[in-house]
Amino acid sequence: MLKIDDYAYSNRLKHVHPAEKVGFVMTFLMFTIITKNVVIAMITFSVMSLSIVFAAKIPFSQYLKLLLLPSIFLFTSIAAILVSIAPVYQVNVDTIWFFTIKSWQIYISVANINQAYQLLVTIIGSVSCLYFLILTTPLHQLIWVLRRLKLPVLFIELVGLTYRFIFVLLNKMHEIHLAQSSRLGYQNHRLWISSIAHLIVSLFLKSIQSAKELQIAIDSRGGDMKLYEVELSLSYNRYRCAGILVSIIGLFILTLNT
Structure with a gap:
Protein backbone atom coordinates (compact mmCIF):
# COMPACT_ATOMS: atom_id res chain seq x y z
CA MET A 1 0.00 0.00 0.00
CA LEU A 2 2.82 2.38 0.82
CA LYS A 3 4.48 1.55 -2.50
CA ILE A 4 1.26 2.29 -4.39
CA ASP A 5 0.99 5.70 -2.72
CA ASP A 6 4.64 6.41 -3.55
CA TYR A 7 4.09 5.61 -7.22
CA ALA A 8 0.99 7.82 -7.30
CA TYR A 9 3.10 10.85 -6.35
CA SER A 10 6.24 10.01 -8.36
CA ASN A 11 5.02 8.57 -11.68
CA ARG A 12 5.50 10.27 -15.04
CA LEU A 13 1.76 11.03 -15.39
CA LYS A 14 1.33 12.83 -12.08
CA HIS A 15 1.13 16.22 -13.84
CA VAL A 16 -1.63 15.08 -16.24
CA HIS A 17 -4.98 16.58 -15.32
CA PRO A 18 -6.92 14.11 -13.12
CA ALA A 19 -10.14 14.64 -15.08
CA GLU A 20 -8.37 13.37 -18.20
CA LYS A 21 -7.10 10.27 -16.39
CA VAL A 22 -10.49 9.55 -14.86
CA GLY A 23 -12.20 10.03 -18.23
CA PHE A 24 -9.65 7.77 -19.91
CA VAL A 25 -10.10 5.03 -17.31
CA MET A 26 -13.89 5.25 -17.12
CA THR A 27 -14.19 5.02 -20.91
CA PHE A 28 -12.45 1.65 -21.07
CA LEU A 29 -13.89 0.43 -17.75
CA MET A 30 -17.51 1.09 -18.69
CA PHE A 31 -17.17 -0.54 -22.11
CA THR A 32 -15.46 -3.56 -20.53
CA ILE A 33 -18.09 -4.06 -17.83
CA ILE A 34 -21.22 -3.23 -19.81
CA THR A 35 -20.43 -5.05 -23.06
CA LYS A 36 -18.63 -8.04 -21.46
CA ASN A 37 -16.88 -8.32 -24.81
CA VAL A 38 -13.73 -10.45 -24.68
CA VAL A 39 -12.00 -8.46 -27.44
CA ILE A 40 -12.68 -5.13 -25.72
CA ALA A 41 -11.53 -6.52 -22.36
CA MET A 42 -8.25 -7.69 -23.90
CA ILE A 43 -7.75 -4.31 -25.59
CA THR A 44 -8.45 -2.58 -22.27
CA PHE A 45 -5.91 -4.71 -20.44
CA SER A 46 -3.28 -4.11 -23.13
CA VAL A 47 -3.83 -0.35 -23.27
CA MET A 48 -3.82 0.08 -19.48
CA SER A 49 -0.80 -2.16 -18.97
CA LEU A 50 1.23 -0.36 -21.65
CA SER A 51 0.22 3.00 -20.19
CA ILE A 52 1.25 1.94 -16.69
CA VAL A 53 4.61 0.48 -17.68
CA PHE A 54 5.73 2.76 -20.51
CA ALA A 55 3.84 6.05 -19.99
CA ALA A 56 3.79 6.19 -16.18
CA LYS A 57 7.13 4.34 -15.88
CA ILE A 58 5.92 1.95 -13.18
CA PRO A 59 8.35 -1.02 -12.92
CA PHE A 60 6.93 -4.04 -14.70
CA SER A 61 7.87 -6.34 -11.81
CA GLN A 62 5.88 -4.22 -9.35
CA TYR A 63 2.89 -4.08 -11.69
CA LEU A 64 3.01 -7.86 -12.09
CA LYS A 65 3.00 -8.30 -8.31
CA LEU A 66 -0.05 -6.05 -8.05
CA LEU A 67 -1.85 -8.15 -10.66
CA LEU A 68 -1.15 -11.26 -8.60
CA LEU A 69 -2.78 -9.78 -5.48
CA PRO A 70 -6.42 -10.41 -6.51
CA SER A 71 -5.53 -13.76 -8.09
CA ILE A 72 -6.71 -15.77 -5.05
CA PHE A 73 -10.20 -14.26 -5.15
CA LEU A 74 -10.25 -14.45 -8.94
CA PHE A 75 -9.38 -18.13 -9.22
CA THR A 76 -11.74 -19.16 -6.44
CA SER A 77 -14.55 -17.43 -8.33
CA ILE A 78 -13.49 -19.07 -11.57
CA ALA A 79 -13.40 -22.49 -9.91
CA ALA A 80 -16.93 -22.01 -8.58
CA ILE A 81 -18.15 -21.20 -12.10
CA LEU A 82 -16.25 -24.01 -13.82
CA VAL A 83 -17.54 -26.81 -11.60
CA SER A 84 -21.26 -27.59 -11.47
CA ILE A 85 -23.22 -30.09 -9.39
CA ALA A 86 -26.54 -31.50 -10.58
CA PRO A 87 -28.58 -34.72 -10.57
CA VAL A 88 -27.40 -37.20 -13.18
CA TYR A 89 -30.54 -36.87 -15.30
CA GLN A 90 -30.10 -33.06 -15.54
CA VAL A 91 -26.50 -33.01 -16.77
CA ASN A 92 -26.01 -31.22 -20.10
CA VAL A 93 -24.81 -33.02 -23.21
CA ASP A 94 -21.85 -30.62 -23.64
CA THR A 95 -20.12 -32.02 -20.56
CA ILE A 96 -16.38 -32.51 -21.08
CA TRP A 97 -15.54 -33.89 -17.63
CA PHE A 98 -17.69 -35.43 -14.90
CA PHE A 99 -17.50 -37.36 -11.66
CA THR A 100 -20.51 -39.28 -10.39
CA ILE A 101 -21.41 -39.69 -6.71
CA LYS A 102 -24.53 -41.85 -6.37
CA SER A 103 -27.31 -39.86 -8.07
CA TRP A 104 -25.30 -36.63 -8.30
CA GLN A 105 -22.68 -35.62 -10.83
CA ILE A 106 -19.90 -33.06 -10.58
CA TYR A 107 -19.05 -31.88 -14.06
CA ILE A 108 -17.44 -29.21 -16.25
CA SER A 109 -19.22 -28.17 -19.41
CA VAL A 110 -18.32 -26.10 -22.45
CA ALA A 111 -20.75 -23.40 -21.34
CA ASN A 112 -19.02 -23.21 -17.95
CA ILE A 113 -15.63 -22.79 -19.61
CA ASN A 114 -16.89 -20.03 -21.89
CA GLN A 115 -18.52 -18.20 -18.98
CA ALA A 116 -15.41 -18.53 -16.80
CA TYR A 117 -13.16 -17.31 -19.62
CA GLN A 118 -15.39 -14.28 -20.24
CA LEU A 119 -15.44 -13.44 -16.53
CA LEU A 120 -11.67 -13.88 -16.22
CA VAL A 121 -10.88 -11.52 -19.10
CA THR A 122 -13.44 -8.94 -17.94
CA ILE A 123 -12.07 -8.89 -14.40
CA ILE A 124 -8.45 -8.59 -15.55
CA GLY A 125 -9.35 -5.71 -17.84
CA SER A 126 -11.29 -3.94 -15.08
CA VAL A 127 -8.52 -4.44 -12.53
CA SER A 128 -5.95 -2.97 -14.91
CA CYS A 129 -8.15 0.15 -15.24
CA LEU A 130 -8.29 0.60 -11.49
CA TYR A 131 -4.54 0.04 -11.14
CA PHE A 132 -3.87 2.72 -13.75
CA LEU A 133 -5.97 5.17 -11.77
CA ILE A 134 -4.49 4.50 -8.33
CA LEU A 135 -0.90 4.25 -9.60
CA THR A 136 -0.98 7.53 -11.53
CA THR A 137 -3.38 9.75 -9.56
CA PRO A 138 -2.64 11.06 -6.04
CA LEU A 139 -5.45 11.20 -3.50
CA HIS A 140 -5.87 14.97 -3.57
CA GLN A 141 -6.43 14.87 -7.34
CA LEU A 142 -9.07 12.16 -6.96
CA ILE A 143 -10.80 14.23 -4.28
CA TRP A 144 -10.78 17.22 -6.65
CA VAL A 145 -12.53 15.09 -9.29
CA LEU A 146 -15.09 13.83 -6.78
CA ARG A 147 -15.89 17.41 -5.77
CA ARG A 148 -16.34 18.45 -9.41
CA LEU A 149 -18.75 15.53 -9.85
CA LYS A 150 -20.88 17.09 -7.06
CA LEU A 151 -20.80 13.99 -4.90
CA PRO A 152 -21.95 14.40 -1.27
CA VAL A 153 -19.37 16.06 0.97
CA LEU A 154 -19.79 13.33 3.56
CA PHE A 155 -18.89 10.65 1.02
CA ILE A 156 -15.77 12.56 -0.09
CA GLU A 157 -14.65 13.08 3.51
CA LEU A 158 -15.13 9.39 4.26
CA VAL A 159 -12.99 8.49 1.23
CA GLY A 160 -10.18 10.74 2.44
CA LEU A 161 -10.39 9.59 6.05
CA THR A 162 -10.51 5.91 5.09
CA TYR A 163 -7.42 6.35 2.92
CA ARG A 164 -5.65 8.13 5.79
CA PHE A 165 -6.56 5.47 8.36
CA ILE A 166 -5.16 2.73 6.13
CA PHE A 167 -1.66 4.10 6.64
CA VAL A 168 -2.23 4.74 10.35
CA LEU A 169 -3.29 1.14 10.88
CA LEU A 170 -0.50 -0.22 8.68
CA ASN A 171 2.06 1.66 10.74
CA LYS A 172 0.50 0.43 13.97
CA MET A 173 0.37 -3.13 12.66
CA HIS A 174 4.06 -2.98 11.77
CA GLU A 175 4.96 -1.75 15.26
CA ILE A 176 2.90 -4.46 17.00
CA HIS A 177 4.21 -7.21 14.71
CA LEU A 178 7.80 -6.09 15.31
CA ALA A 179 7.28 -6.13 19.09
CA GLN A 180 5.68 -9.58 18.96
CA SER A 181 8.43 -10.97 16.75
CA SER A 182 11.15 -9.67 19.07
CA ARG A 183 9.50 -11.65 21.88
CA LEU A 184 9.26 -14.81 19.71
CA GLY A 185 5.52 -14.43 19.34
CA TYR A 186 5.50 -16.36 16.06
CA GLN A 187 7.81 -19.19 17.09
CA ASN A 188 5.25 -21.97 16.68
CA HIS A 189 1.70 -22.54 15.44
CA ARG A 190 0.02 -21.97 18.83
CA LEU A 191 1.90 -18.73 19.50
CA TRP A 192 1.22 -17.57 15.95
CA ILE A 193 -2.54 -17.87 16.42
CA SER A 194 -2.38 -16.11 19.79
CA SER A 195 -0.22 -13.28 18.41
CA ILE A 196 -2.50 -12.75 15.42
CA ALA A 197 -5.51 -12.54 17.74
CA HIS A 198 -3.80 -9.91 19.91
CA LEU A 199 -2.74 -8.03 16.77
CA ILE A 200 -6.31 -7.85 15.47
CA VAL A 201 -7.66 -6.69 18.84
CA SER A 202 -4.95 -4.02 19.12
CA LEU A 214 -10.41 12.80 14.87
CA GLN A 215 -13.93 13.56 16.11
CA ILE A 216 -12.49 15.73 18.90
CA ALA A 217 -10.40 17.60 16.32
CA ILE A 218 -13.49 18.15 14.13
CA ASP A 219 -15.59 19.32 17.07
CA SER A 220 -12.86 21.77 18.09
CA ARG A 221 -13.26 23.38 14.65
CA GLY A 222 -16.95 23.90 15.17
CA GLY A 223 -18.01 20.65 13.54
CA ASP A 224 -16.93 21.74 10.06
CA MET A 225 -16.47 18.56 8.00
CA LYS A 226 -14.73 20.24 5.09
CA LEU A 227 -11.37 18.61 5.76
CA TYR A 228 -10.26 18.35 2.15
CA GLU A 229 -10.27 21.60 0.23
CA VAL A 230 -8.27 20.96 -2.94
CA GLU A 231 -7.25 23.40 -5.65
CA LEU A 232 -5.40 22.35 -8.79
CA SER A 233 -3.20 24.40 -11.07
CA LEU A 234 -3.07 21.76 -13.83
CA SER A 235 -4.50 22.55 -17.25
CA TYR A 236 -6.35 20.40 -19.76
CA ASN A 237 -4.61 19.11 -22.87
CA ARG A 238 -6.70 19.23 -26.03
CA TYR A 239 -4.84 16.34 -27.64
CA ARG A 240 -5.44 14.02 -24.70
CA CYS A 241 -9.11 15.02 -24.60
CA ALA A 242 -9.35 14.29 -28.32
CA GLY A 243 -7.70 10.92 -27.69
CA ILE A 244 -10.38 10.05 -25.11
CA LEU A 245 -13.11 10.99 -27.60
CA VAL A 246 -11.47 8.84 -30.29
CA SER A 247 -11.28 5.96 -27.81
CA ILE A 248 -15.01 6.23 -27.09
CA ILE A 249 -15.86 6.21 -30.80
CA GLY A 250 -13.46 3.35 -31.53
CA LEU A 251 -14.76 1.19 -28.70
CA PHE A 252 -18.35 1.88 -29.71
CA ILE A 253 -17.65 0.84 -33.32
CA LEU A 254 -15.78 -2.25 -32.12
CA THR A 255 -18.72 -3.18 -29.89
CA LEU A 256 -21.12 -3.01 -32.82
CA ASN A 257 -18.83 -5.08 -35.06
CA THR A 258 -18.13 -7.83 -32.52
Whole structure:
Protein backbone atom coordinates (compact mmCIF):
# COMPACT_ATOMS: atom_id res chain seq x y z
CA MET A 1 0.00 0.00 0.00
CA LEU A 2 2.82 2.38 0.82
CA LYS A 3 4.48 1.55 -2.50
CA ILE A 4 1.26 2.29 -4.39
CA ASP A 5 0.99 5.70 -2.72
CA ASP A 6 4.64 6.41 -3.55
CA TYR A 7 4.09 5.61 -7.22
CA ALA A 8 0.99 7.82 -7.30
CA TYR A 9 3.10 10.85 -6.35
CA SER A 10 6.24 10.01 -8.36
CA ASN A 11 5.02 8.57 -11.68
CA ARG A 12 5.50 10.27 -15.04
CA LEU A 13 1.76 11.03 -15.39
CA LYS A 14 1.33 12.83 -12.08
CA HIS A 15 1.13 16.22 -13.84
CA VAL A 16 -1.63 15.08 -16.24
CA HIS A 17 -4.98 16.58 -15.32
CA PRO A 18 -6.92 14.11 -13.12
CA ALA A 19 -10.14 14.64 -15.08
CA GLU A 20 -8.37 13.37 -18.20
CA LYS A 21 -7.10 10.27 -16.39
CA VAL A 22 -10.49 9.55 -14.86
CA GLY A 23 -12.20 10.03 -18.23
CA PHE A 24 -9.65 7.77 -19.91
CA VAL A 25 -10.10 5.03 -17.31
CA MET A 26 -13.89 5.25 -17.12
CA THR A 27 -14.19 5.02 -20.91
CA PHE A 28 -12.45 1.65 -21.07
CA LEU A 29 -13.89 0.43 -17.75
CA MET A 30 -17.51 1.09 -18.69
CA PHE A 31 -17.17 -0.54 -22.11
CA THR A 32 -15.46 -3.56 -20.53
CA ILE A 33 -18.09 -4.06 -17.83
CA ILE A 34 -21.22 -3.23 -19.81
CA THR A 35 -20.43 -5.05 -23.06
CA LYS A 36 -18.63 -8.04 -21.46
CA ASN A 37 -16.88 -8.32 -24.81
CA VAL A 38 -13.73 -10.45 -24.68
CA VAL A 39 -12.00 -8.46 -27.44
CA ILE A 40 -12.68 -5.13 -25.72
CA ALA A 41 -11.53 -6.52 -22.36
CA MET A 42 -8.25 -7.69 -23.90
CA ILE A 43 -7.75 -4.31 -25.59
CA THR A 44 -8.45 -2.58 -22.27
CA PHE A 45 -5.91 -4.71 -20.44
CA SER A 46 -3.28 -4.11 -23.13
CA VAL A 47 -3.83 -0.35 -23.27
CA MET A 48 -3.82 0.08 -19.48
CA SER A 49 -0.80 -2.16 -18.97
CA LEU A 50 1.23 -0.36 -21.65
CA SER A 51 0.22 3.00 -20.19
CA ILE A 52 1.25 1.94 -16.69
CA VAL A 53 4.61 0.48 -17.68
CA PHE A 54 5.73 2.76 -20.51
CA ALA A 55 3.84 6.05 -19.99
CA ALA A 56 3.79 6.19 -16.18
CA LYS A 57 7.13 4.34 -15.88
CA ILE A 58 5.92 1.95 -13.18
CA PRO A 59 8.35 -1.02 -12.92
CA PHE A 60 6.93 -4.04 -14.70
CA SER A 61 7.87 -6.34 -11.81
CA GLN A 62 5.88 -4.22 -9.35
CA TYR A 63 2.89 -4.08 -11.69
CA LEU A 64 3.01 -7.86 -12.09
CA LYS A 65 3.00 -8.30 -8.31
CA LEU A 66 -0.05 -6.05 -8.05
CA LEU A 67 -1.85 -8.15 -10.66
CA LEU A 68 -1.15 -11.26 -8.60
CA LEU A 69 -2.78 -9.78 -5.48
CA PRO A 70 -6.42 -10.41 -6.51
CA SER A 71 -5.53 -13.76 -8.09
CA ILE A 72 -6.71 -15.77 -5.05
CA PHE A 73 -10.20 -14.26 -5.15
CA LEU A 74 -10.25 -14.45 -8.94
CA PHE A 75 -9.38 -18.13 -9.22
CA THR A 76 -11.74 -19.16 -6.44
CA SER A 77 -14.55 -17.43 -8.33
CA ILE A 78 -13.49 -19.07 -11.57
CA ALA A 79 -13.40 -22.49 -9.91
CA ALA A 80 -16.93 -22.01 -8.58
CA ILE A 81 -18.15 -21.20 -12.10
CA LEU A 82 -16.25 -24.01 -13.82
CA VAL A 83 -17.54 -26.81 -11.60
CA SER A 84 -21.26 -27.59 -11.47
CA ILE A 85 -23.22 -30.09 -9.39
CA ALA A 86 -26.54 -31.50 -10.58
CA PRO A 87 -28.58 -34.72 -10.57
CA VAL A 88 -27.40 -37.20 -13.18
CA TYR A 89 -30.54 -36.87 -15.30
CA GLN A 90 -30.10 -33.06 -15.54
CA VAL A 91 -26.50 -33.01 -16.77
CA ASN A 92 -26.01 -31.22 -20.10
CA VAL A 93 -24.81 -33.02 -23.21
CA ASP A 94 -21.85 -30.62 -23.64
CA THR A 95 -20.12 -32.02 -20.56
CA ILE A 96 -16.38 -32.51 -21.08
CA TRP A 97 -15.54 -33.89 -17.63
CA PHE A 98 -17.69 -35.43 -14.90
CA PHE A 99 -17.50 -37.36 -11.66
CA THR A 100 -20.51 -39.28 -10.39
CA ILE A 101 -21.41 -39.69 -6.71
CA LYS A 102 -24.53 -41.85 -6.37
CA SER A 103 -27.31 -39.86 -8.07
CA TRP A 104 -25.30 -36.63 -8.30
CA GLN A 105 -22.68 -35.62 -10.83
CA ILE A 106 -19.90 -33.06 -10.58
CA TYR A 107 -19.05 -31.88 -14.06
CA ILE A 108 -17.44 -29.21 -16.25
CA SER A 109 -19.22 -28.17 -19.41
CA VAL A 110 -18.32 -26.10 -22.45
CA ALA A 111 -20.75 -23.40 -21.34
CA ASN A 112 -19.02 -23.21 -17.95
CA ILE A 113 -15.63 -22.79 -19.61
CA ASN A 114 -16.89 -20.03 -21.89
CA GLN A 115 -18.52 -18.20 -18.98
CA ALA A 116 -15.41 -18.53 -16.80
CA TYR A 117 -13.16 -17.31 -19.62
CA GLN A 118 -15.39 -14.28 -20.24
CA LEU A 119 -15.44 -13.44 -16.53
CA LEU A 120 -11.67 -13.88 -16.22
CA VAL A 121 -10.88 -11.52 -19.10
CA THR A 122 -13.44 -8.94 -17.94
CA ILE A 123 -12.07 -8.89 -14.40
CA ILE A 124 -8.45 -8.59 -15.55
CA GLY A 125 -9.35 -5.71 -17.84
CA SER A 126 -11.29 -3.94 -15.08
CA VAL A 127 -8.52 -4.44 -12.53
CA SER A 128 -5.95 -2.97 -14.91
CA CYS A 129 -8.15 0.15 -15.24
CA LEU A 130 -8.29 0.60 -11.49
CA TYR A 131 -4.54 0.04 -11.14
CA PHE A 132 -3.87 2.72 -13.75
CA LEU A 133 -5.97 5.17 -11.77
CA ILE A 134 -4.49 4.50 -8.33
CA LEU A 135 -0.90 4.25 -9.60
CA THR A 136 -0.98 7.53 -11.53
CA THR A 137 -3.38 9.75 -9.56
CA PRO A 138 -2.64 11.06 -6.04
CA LEU A 139 -5.45 11.20 -3.50
CA HIS A 140 -5.87 14.97 -3.57
CA GLN A 141 -6.43 14.87 -7.34
CA LEU A 142 -9.07 12.16 -6.96
CA ILE A 143 -10.80 14.23 -4.28
CA TRP A 144 -10.78 17.22 -6.65
CA VAL A 145 -12.53 15.09 -9.29
CA LEU A 146 -15.09 13.83 -6.78
CA ARG A 147 -15.89 17.41 -5.77
CA ARG A 148 -16.34 18.45 -9.41
CA LEU A 149 -18.75 15.53 -9.85
CA LYS A 150 -20.88 17.09 -7.06
CA LEU A 151 -20.80 13.99 -4.90
CA PRO A 152 -21.95 14.40 -1.27
CA VAL A 153 -19.37 16.06 0.97
CA LEU A 154 -19.79 13.33 3.56
CA PHE A 155 -18.89 10.65 1.02
CA ILE A 156 -15.77 12.56 -0.09
CA GLU A 157 -14.65 13.08 3.51
CA LEU A 158 -15.13 9.39 4.26
CA VAL A 159 -12.99 8.49 1.23
CA GLY A 160 -10.18 10.74 2.44
CA LEU A 161 -10.39 9.59 6.05
CA THR A 162 -10.51 5.91 5.09
CA TYR A 163 -7.42 6.35 2.92
CA ARG A 164 -5.65 8.13 5.79
CA PHE A 165 -6.56 5.47 8.36
CA ILE A 166 -5.16 2.73 6.13
CA PHE A 167 -1.66 4.10 6.64
CA VAL A 168 -2.23 4.74 10.35
CA LEU A 169 -3.29 1.14 10.88
CA LEU A 170 -0.50 -0.22 8.68
CA ASN A 171 2.06 1.66 10.74
CA LYS A 172 0.50 0.43 13.97
CA MET A 173 0.37 -3.13 12.66
CA HIS A 174 4.06 -2.98 11.77
CA GLU A 175 4.96 -1.75 15.26
CA ILE A 176 2.90 -4.46 17.00
CA HIS A 177 4.21 -7.21 14.71
CA LEU A 178 7.80 -6.09 15.31
CA ALA A 179 7.28 -6.13 19.09
CA GLN A 180 5.68 -9.58 18.96
CA SER A 181 8.43 -10.97 16.75
CA SER A 182 11.15 -9.67 19.07
CA ARG A 183 9.50 -11.65 21.88
CA LEU A 184 9.26 -14.81 19.71
CA GLY A 185 5.52 -14.43 19.34
CA TYR A 186 5.50 -16.36 16.06
CA GLN A 187 7.81 -19.19 17.09
CA ASN A 188 5.25 -21.97 16.68
CA HIS A 189 1.70 -22.54 15.44
CA ARG A 190 0.02 -21.97 18.83
CA LEU A 191 1.90 -18.73 19.50
CA TRP A 192 1.22 -17.57 15.95
CA ILE A 193 -2.54 -17.87 16.42
CA SER A 194 -2.38 -16.11 19.79
CA SER A 195 -0.22 -13.28 18.41
CA ILE A 196 -2.50 -12.75 15.42
CA ALA A 197 -5.51 -12.54 17.74
CA HIS A 198 -3.80 -9.91 19.91
CA LEU A 199 -2.74 -8.03 16.77
CA ILE A 200 -6.31 -7.85 15.47
CA VAL A 201 -7.66 -6.69 18.84
CA SER A 202 -4.95 -4.02 19.12
CA LEU A 203 -5.70 -2.71 15.63
CA PHE A 204 -9.42 -2.56 16.44
CA LEU A 205 -8.76 -0.55 19.60
CA LYS A 206 -6.35 1.72 17.74
CA SER A 207 -8.94 2.42 15.04
CA ILE A 208 -11.52 3.38 17.68
CA GLN A 209 -9.03 5.62 19.48
CA SER A 210 -7.99 7.33 16.23
CA ALA A 211 -11.63 7.89 15.29
CA LYS A 212 -12.33 9.51 18.67
CA GLU A 213 -9.29 11.76 18.34
CA LEU A 214 -10.41 12.80 14.87
CA GLN A 215 -13.93 13.56 16.11
CA ILE A 216 -12.49 15.73 18.90
CA ALA A 217 -10.40 17.60 16.32
CA ILE A 218 -13.49 18.15 14.13
CA ASP A 219 -15.59 19.32 17.07
CA SER A 220 -12.86 21.77 18.09
CA ARG A 221 -13.26 23.38 14.65
CA GLY A 222 -16.95 23.90 15.17
CA GLY A 223 -18.01 20.65 13.54
CA ASP A 224 -16.93 21.74 10.06
CA MET A 225 -16.47 18.56 8.00
CA LYS A 226 -14.73 20.24 5.09
CA LEU A 227 -11.37 18.61 5.76
CA TYR A 228 -10.26 18.35 2.15
CA GLU A 229 -10.27 21.60 0.23
CA VAL A 230 -8.27 20.96 -2.94
CA GLU A 231 -7.25 23.40 -5.65
CA LEU A 232 -5.40 22.35 -8.79
CA SER A 233 -3.20 24.40 -11.07
CA LEU A 234 -3.07 21.76 -13.83
CA SER A 235 -4.50 22.55 -17.25
CA TYR A 236 -6.35 20.40 -19.76
CA ASN A 237 -4.61 19.11 -22.87
CA ARG A 238 -6.70 19.23 -26.03
CA TYR A 239 -4.84 16.34 -27.64
CA ARG A 240 -5.44 14.02 -24.70
CA CYS A 241 -9.11 15.02 -24.60
CA ALA A 242 -9.35 14.29 -28.32
CA GLY A 243 -7.70 10.92 -27.69
CA ILE A 244 -10.38 10.05 -25.11
CA LEU A 245 -13.11 10.99 -27.60
CA VAL A 246 -11.47 8.84 -30.29
CA SER A 247 -11.28 5.96 -27.81
CA ILE A 248 -15.01 6.23 -27.09
CA ILE A 249 -15.86 6.21 -30.80
CA GLY A 250 -13.46 3.35 -31.53
CA LEU A 251 -14.76 1.19 -28.70
CA PHE A 252 -18.35 1.88 -29.71
CA ILE A 253 -17.65 0.84 -33.32
CA LEU A 254 -15.78 -2.25 -32.12
CA THR A 255 -18.72 -3.18 -29.89
CA LEU A 256 -21.12 -3.01 -32.82
CA ASN A 257 -18.83 -5.08 -35.06
CA THR A 258 -18.13 -7.83 -32.52
